[in-house]
Every structure is written in C-alpha cells, then in structure tokens.
Amino acid sequence: MKDKTFSRNLWISWLGVLIVLLAWQMITSLQLINPSIFPSPYQVAQAAFERVSLTELMEHVRASLTRVIFGFAIGAGIGIFVGVVSGWYRWLGKIVWTPIELLRPIPPLAWISLALIWFGLGESSKIFIIFLAAFFPVVTNAYKGMLSIDPDLLRVGQTMGLQGLRLLWKIALPASLPDIATGIRVGWSLSFGSLVAAEMLAAKTGLGYMIMNAREQGEISIIVYGILLIGLLNLLTDNLIYRFILKHQLKWHFSTQPSS
C-alpha cells in the first residue's frame, strides 16, 4: 500500500519535471524567445556533448569539489570546536561571542578583496572564503546547541559520576548534535554558493570559471549547462549529507529529525 502511493507520487513528480522541460522546449522551438540567448534543452544537451569533453568537465568538477570540501571541512571543524568549547566554558563564550557576532553578518563573499590581498590569487584565497561560509553557520548552531541542552541531562550525567570533559563528551556533545547537524547543512549550501561566486571572480578552473569563460566566448548553451550542473551537484551533495545525518542521528534522537 505504502509502496504504491510512493511510486505514484514519484511518477507525478517526474511528470512535473517533464512538463517544465517540454514547456521550455516549446517556447524556444516556437521562437517566442530568441533561442540564441535562451537555448532549448536540446541545444544545451547538444552543446554539452559536442563542446565540453568529459575529461575537461571532470577537471572542473574535481577542482570545484576539492576546494569546497577542503574549505568546508576546515570551517565546519573549527566551527564545531569553537562553538562547543565556548558553549561549555561560559567565561570563554562571553569573551569570544561578541567578536563572532559582529563578524557574522558580513557575507562570505565580501571578504574576497581582503582574501586576495592576504593570500594572493592562489587556491588559499578561495578556500578562505569557503571556510568563512561554513564557519559562521556551524559555530552559531553549535553554540546554540550547547546553550539549549536540557540541564536535567547534565545533572543526570553528574549523578552517574561523569565530570568535566567526560560529561562534555558523553552528554553535552551528543545532546547538541541536532543543532550542529543543522549548522552543517546550512554551512554546506552557503559554501557551495560562495564557491561558485569566488570561482567566477578569480579562478582558472572549476565550474564557476567554466560558465564565466563560456560567457566571454558567448556560448549561452554552455552557461546553461554549467548552471544546471552546479545545481545538480549541490542537490546531490546536500542529499548525501542529509542522509548521513539522518542515519547517524537516529542513534541518539528517535523523536527529532533535522529539518529538510
């Protein structure tokens, strides 16, 4: 019964995608919009096969993914550490939190001029931007998670003889994991968006560069192809992270699920 409705839903969902694609093709085929600035799905697919070789594409995808994973890992890692430690030791939290709160509203991309002055045109300036994009959401949510732990949980832990770092590791950290997970997902999508922008402004490889390069050569089909690829990659990786979190989080939290 459940399977049947599921497959029916899936079918309807694909129907929606199909309708959009058909409408898109129709609009361009009927010349309602100039196809040279608004290519049809067919044109895009053709350009993708003919003008971008698989090795070239893989090179861009690899460059983008390496950057974003590297920057994200550093940002999320330091974010979790700072958030958890400053949430655990209240005096530390009071000292570090105001500076973080002041820097937080600055969009990651606004750092790009400084990043280029500090790190030059190389990889590190882009990784720095992605680091910032991941760091702020993760640190905020980790801190919030630590502050909203049910005090009873900690008291129970203490009654059981847990103290200091063991209390942090066994009780506080697992209890704040749902918030950390939220921070990680927000941070990932922000990292991804910032990556594309950083690559468009200053890079010689990557998907952001690919579409910027296509723009200079006036190949709109390649631009559309690149946009779709970036969207797909974002969707895919976000889904992987979501599933990973769901799978591992269920060990501690049977009732709560991370918001989708």
Added chain:
Amino acid sequence: MKRSTTPSSDRLTRRWTILAWPDWVIGIASVVALLLLWELAVRLELLSARSFPMPSKLAQTLWTLVTVGFPRGITAWVHVQATVLRILKGYIVGVTLAIPIGLIIGRSTMLEQMARPVITFARSVATISLLPLAVAWFGVGELTRVFLITYAVFWVVLTSVIDGVKQVDPNYIRAAQILGTSPSQIFTRVVLPASLPRIFAGMKVALGLAFLVIVAVEMIGTIEGLGALIQEARTFYRSDASMVGMFFMALFGFALAKGLDLLEKLLLPWATGLEEVER
C-alpha cells in the same frame, strides 16, 4: 539567548568573577582588547600595515568615506542607499510573486507533488551562477541585479508558503466550514493567517540570502553599492577601504536582522515558538 544555568556554569561562576559582570560589558571589553592588540601588533610591525591596516587608520578611512567618498564623490550614504534599494526592489517582486503562487500550489496535493522536484532543483541552483545568463538577457544593468535577487528570494519564499499552507491544522478549516464560512473567506481568514508565521520565517531567510547575493552582483558593472565599494578597494589594493565596506555590511546586516525580529513581534503576535534556524 537566555537559558537556565547548567551545573558546569554554576561551578564556574564561583571561580571566575568575570562571569559576574554583565554580558555587554564583557563583550565591549573583549572587542576593545582585540582592537588594541591589533593596533599594537601593526605598530610593532608584527603585522604588515598594508594587509592589516590598524584600527586608527580604519577610523580615518571611515571618515573619508563618509565625507569625501570612495571612489571620490561616492560617499558611504550613496553606497548604502544603492544596495538597500536594489535589495528592496528584488525582494518585493520576489515575495509578491511567491505568495499567491505558493498559496495555490500548497492547497493542491497534486500540484504540490508535481512542483516539488522543480522547486527543489531551482533552489539548489546557485543564484550567482545565473549571473552570466542574466547579463546575456538583460545586459550589465540594474535589471540583472534586481532579477537575481528576485530569483533568490522567490524560491525560498515559495517553499515556505507551500509548507505553511500544508501545515495548517485541518481542524481549523473544518471548524470554519461548520460555521458556514465561504471558501474564499476560509482562504483569507483561516489559511493565510495560520500559515503566516512560516511564511514570515521564509521571508527572513530570503532577506539574508538577498543580502548575500547583492554583494556578488554588485561586483560587476557598477561603482555604487557596498559590493562595488569592496570590489573597487580590491582594484586599488586598499584593504582599509575594503574593511570599512565590510563594516557597513555588518552594520546593515545586523540592523536588518533586528528590524525583522521586531516587525515579526509586532505583526504576528500569535506566532510564538516558531524559530527558523537557517540564515
């Protein structure tokens, strides 16, 4: 961020008298200490003055930006105004489109299922990656900038409207039907108010997103706006101007977040306890 004290902080309060100070005093003290350290590090030449201009230099630059402008003639006020206007235009268009469409999609399960994958994908598309396409369509002008902000805002608000409508308690609707409310009144009197808190949460996220997008979009083809200011600073290798531009962004972003919180409290007094964690 109020909370009940945890055992660990009870223990620490006794040992660390610093915790007895009010939060804002500690906050200001730590920021001032950081600025002093920074100033000192540059003066002792531990940090290069070119890459990390000292706070005293930044204050000077800030003053120049307000009085003379950077680039010359374009003052801080012009930059802030340009950015705010662009965000507002794109934001208003995006929200006005998203709310009616979302209400329609959200009321029909079939439509919702058909639209779901398309919306999810459109949301995953990095708004900034649309820039070259938008330039090809609308040229390097205001229309491109407003279009990109509209795009970013539209999909986020649309999702929150659909979710909001779907999560209206069916009992409310049944109760209204029993009381003889007409279908159109059910829509305006029951469904819309009940889904407003969620819509508002989505609108908050969308405003943050618009703020993110505008920076990138202003880096191309204009010299007015906070993003343009930062881009100019890069061209002239002026880290001090860039930092002052970022200072204005932080100020603006902070004011925006606080203003929206206030607005939500005023407009939606019935929306308590719904907090969106996304930014």
